[in-house]
Amino acid sequence: xxxxxxxxxxxxxxxxxxxxxxxxLLAGCGTPPNYVVLLDSPDGRPSAVTLTxxxxxxxxxxxxxxxxxxxxxxxxxxxxxxxxxxxIQRTFGAALAAQPAQPVTFTLFFKFNAAELTDDSQxxxxxxxxxxxxxxxxxxxxxxYADAVGDPLYxxxxxxxxxxxxxxxLVKQGMDAxxxxxVSFGASNPAVPTRPGVPQPQNRRVEVTVR
Amino acid sequence: xxxxxxxxxxxxGAAVLCSPAAVFAADGVATVKTTQGAAFxxxxxxxxxxxxxxxxxxxxxxxxxxxxxxxVTFRDNSTISIGPDxxxxxxxxxxxxxxxxxxxxxxxxxxxxxxxxxxxAKISPExxxxxxxxxxxxxxxxHFLVKLDD
Numbered sequence: 001x002x003x004x005x006x007x008x009x010x011x012x013x014x015x016x017x018x019x020x021x022x023x024x025l026l027a028g029c030g031t032p033p034n035y036v037v038l039l040d041s042p043d044g045r046p047s048a049v050t051l052t053x054x055x056x057x058x059x060x061x062x063x064x065x066x067x068x069x070x071x072x073x074x075x076x077x078x079x080x081x082x083x084x085x086x087x088i089q090r091t092f093g094a095a096l097a098a099q100p101a102q103p104v105t106f107t108l109f110f111k112f113n114a115a116e117l118t119d120d121s122q123x124x125x126x127x128x129x130x131x132x133x134x135x136x137x138x139x140x141x142x143x144x145y146a147d148a149v150g151d152p153l154y155x156x157x158x159x160x161x162x163x164x165x166x167x168x169x170l171v172k173q174g175m176d177a178x179x180x181x182x183v184s185f186g187a188s189n190p191a192v193p194t195r196p197g198v199p200q201p202q203n204r205r206v207e208v209t210v211r
Numbered sequence: 212x213x214x215x216x217x218x219x220x221x222x223x224g225a226a227v228l229c230s231p232a233a234v235f236a237a238d239g240v241a242t243v244k245t246t247q248g249a250a251f252x253x254x255x256x257x258x259x260x261x262x263x264x265x266x267x268x269x270x271x272x273x274x275x276x277x278x279x280x281x282x283v284t285f286r287d288n289s290t291i292s293i294g295p296d297x298x299x300x301x302x303x304x305x306x307x308x309x310x311x312x313x314x315x316x317x318x319x320x321x322x323x324x325x326x327x328x329x330x331x332a333k334i335s336p337e338x339x340x341x342x343x344x345x346x347x348x349x350x351x352x353x354h355f356l357v358k359l360d361d
Contacts, residue, residue, distance in 0.1 A: 033360035034345045040354060042327060047353030053346035061355075070345045077346070092356045094294035095325040098280035100244035102327065103288040137242050137264035141286070143308070156309055181286070185308045189334055211284045 031083055031091075032069025040064040042102045051077050103211035104131055107191070108166060110204055115165055129173050131210045140180045140210050142167045147203040148187045148196045160184035166206045239266030240304040241283040245292065249276030272300040275322070289315065289329035296361075297322020302342070306331060313338040320344065324357045 038061040041047040048062040056076025059068040069078045089096075106128055108121035132138045144163030146155035163182040171177045187196075190203045243252070246261040253272040259265065261281045267273070273281055275297050282292035287306045293299060303316040313335040319342070332339045332350045341348040343359055 031358075034343065035358055036348055037356040038353065039356065041352065042354060045352060047328075048351040049353055049355050050349035050351070051346050052349065058349075073345050075345070088356070091358055092294065092323050092325060094247075094280045095292050095297075095323045095356065098245045098247065098282040098292035098294070099325050099327070100282040100284045100290045100292065102290070103284065103329070136244055139242060139284075141288070160309075183308050188308065188311060189330075209288055211288055 031067070031081070031087060032071055032078055034071070035067050035069035035083075036061065037067040037083060037088060037092075038062070038064050053077055100211075101135060103209045105207050105209045108206045108208065109201070110162060110206075115161065117166070117169070125169060125173055128170065128208055128210060129175060132175055135210060138179060138210065140170065140175065140208055142170070142180060142182045143207045143209070144182070144184045145189065145191070145203055145205050145207070146187050147198070147200045148190070148194050149199050150187075152186055156184050156186035159186050162204075162206050166208060170208070238268075240269045240301060240306075241267040241285040241291075243267065243281060244284050244290075245280070245282035247278070247280045248295075249279035250274070250281040252281075267301070269301055269304045272298060274298050285315075285329060287313075287315065287329040287331045289331065290325075290327045291317070292325045294323035297324060299324060305338075308334075315339045316342065318342040319357060319359060321359045321361050323359075325354075326350075326357065327354045328352055 036049055036051055038047065038049055048060060050058050050060050051068050051070065052058040053070050053076060054074040059077035059080065061068055061080065065082055066080050067083050068080050071078065106124055108124065109118050110116065111118055132140060142163045144159035146159040163184055167180050167182045170180060191205060192200050192202045194200045243261050243263055243265040246263060250261040251274045252259045252261055252265060252267050253274050254268055254270065267283055273283065273293055275281060275293055275295050277295055279295050280293060282290065284290050285304065291299065298320040300318045302318050303314045305312050305314040313331045315331045315338060326341070328339065328350050332352050336351050339350040341350065341357065348357065
């Protein structure tokens, strides 16, 4: 290798470093043209988003308040950065102000081996009704669940019966039947995960979500 | 043979009973909850000004002009709200817990969006994606914002 070739390579390396520094300076002046910001999740659960582009490694955000951008189509995700709160408000203020109220979920339990709500759960019905009446264009989803005892078809049927019982109770309280949807999750999506065949009262439930 | 047939018929019957369509009638995949200014729900052949309570069908596009905004709540409790000069299409929305079938794919062309994921992202995160001209956002149960330049 000649000295001249070596110098040439060094020169290019320095030029590249200068370009990178310029890019960083520019980034300091403004946010990328396209970016994703992770916020705190409304229910406080940990959350994350990924950004996969046409180049480079996918980026992952798992710290609320952080963001990642991409300069254009076919480009790799940039470095993670933290936008100023003022910047978020300027850019996303209108979108954030238009956010619908978050859906609220009430969990109701049944008396053992019965098609009847526990007394505690029965007492929560008026609260559900009040929230429903406060919402614009309100809807409710009544989701029935079974525990992991019994075969899947039986559990879907059982969970659906539970959902329909609660839906009927809510309609009796004065909620519009057209705006209540009853669904059955069977033994899927348990509150407390168990092995198949394990009884778990916490999973024999109905979740009413008002949105 | 006969028994196989009967079992098959039984399962089919159960599947029909269990299909959500048999349980409830849903007029759309989402409902408009907030709106302001120039805001539209666009489907093939129609462009309806957004109004609170308007049902949003699958494959519709939410569209805003200058000063417009719109917020919708989906059947799986996800919410999407967009600011001015924004376009986002609902490419694919499947929420069938009884068949354990889920999909929630949106395609955002430009503008600003706030997104709070719902049940589909919780049960089946791999079924949720926000496609954009510069990349695809994967959702792992979350609240996030997206900005895309024109």
